Amino acid sequence: MKKIFCLFLVSQFILLNISAQKDTVWHHKKCAVVLTYDDGLNVDLTNAIPALDSVGLKGTFYISDYFNGLNEQIFKWRNAAAKGHELANHTVWHPCEGGRPGREFVKPDYDLRNYTVKRMTDEIRTMSNMLKAIDGKSKRTFAYPCGDTKIHDTAYIDGLRNDFIAARAVKPEMLTIDKIDLYNIGCYMINGQSGDEMIALVKQAMTNHSLLVFLFHGVGGEHSLNVSLEAHSKLLHFLKENEKNIWIAPMIEVAEYIKKYKS
Numbered sequence: 125m126k127k128i129f130c131l132f133l134v135s136q137f138i139l140l141n142i143s144a145q146k147d148t149v150w151h152h153k154k155c156a157v158v159l160t161y162d163d164g165l166n167v168d169l170t171n172a173i174p175a176l177d178s179v180g181l182k183g184t185f186y187i188s189d190y191f192n193g194l195n196e197q198i199f200k201w202r203n204a205a206a207k208g209h210e211l212a213n214h215t216v217w218h219p220c221e222g223g224r225p226g227r228e229f230v231k232p233d234y235d236l237r238n239y240t241v242k243r244m245t246d247e248i249r250t251m252s253n254m255l256k257a258i259d260g261k262s263k264r265t266f267a268y269p270c271g272d273t274k275i276h277d278t279a280y281i282d283g284l285r286n287d288f289i290a291a292r293a294v295k296p297e298m299l300t301i302d303k304i305d306l307y308n309i310g311c312y313m314i315n316g317q318s319g320d321e322m323i324a325l326v327k328q329a330m331t332n333h334s335l336l337v338f339l340f341h342g343v344g345g346e347h348s349l350n351v352s353l354e355a356h357s358k359l360l361h362f363l364k365e366n367e368k369n370i371w372i373a374p375m376i377e378v379a380e381y382i383k384k385y386k387s
């Protein structure tokens with residue numbers, strides 16, 4: 125009887141230890157959350173960054189100049205970077221694969237089917253140089269425009285792995301640290317969800333000890349994919365209030381952490 129009781133104690137100790145490890149993998153917190161904002165929209169500077177600053181959280185901004193987000197905004201982006209927000213690469217011209225339903229917006233000049241890998245590589249490096257001129261940084265993360273990762277059959281990131289710590293795709297998934305592919309990081313694209321719906325995703329990540337990446341476009345307008353100011357603010361306040369249990373950081377910090385963990 126004594127033996128059985130001892131075995132029971134040992135098994136409970138092992139179980140506790142496993143769950144404790146999972147609980148602490150993200151900087152001793154239950155999960156990691158990255159807030160990403162795409163395309164370098166004006167609302168990033170007028171709505172998203174002031175909301176983040178008001179609660180002291182940092183976001184990642186995937187900037188492309190296709191939407192004229194750099195023009196007249198260089199100094200504001202420089203300020204945002206100085207405050208700790210990440211300026212990240214989303215190419216210069218946001219090339220995507222056209223020629224299928226839902227992709228009518230892709231112009232022939234910026235259609236990936238008309239690109240070579242060399243042209244894409246050059247364009248992406250040019251954007252990194254532009255961002256370096258703004259924030260002075262060399263380490264960067266990337267986001268695939270429209271989530272398209274290939275030019276014909278070639279995964280164009282392969283020649284750019286030394287340029288980027290990580291790349292964000294658009295697959296909606298939250299994974300534990302051991303399962304994450306740094307060059308194919310999933311995310312949840314937000315379009316019209318309520319604050320409570322987004323908070324439910326965070327709670328799911330806390331339960332699963334996973335990385336949750338939000339992808340926003342419009343925040344209070346400017347884009348057809350949009351989140352209301354109220355819902356965005358509700359999410360940010362929930363994150364701030366639960367900072368003890370949630371690691372909230374820019375993509376580059378989280379990606380470097382994952383890279384170190386894996387090595």
Ligand SMILES: [Zn+2]
Nearest residue numbers: 162163269270
């Ligand atoms: Zn985009």
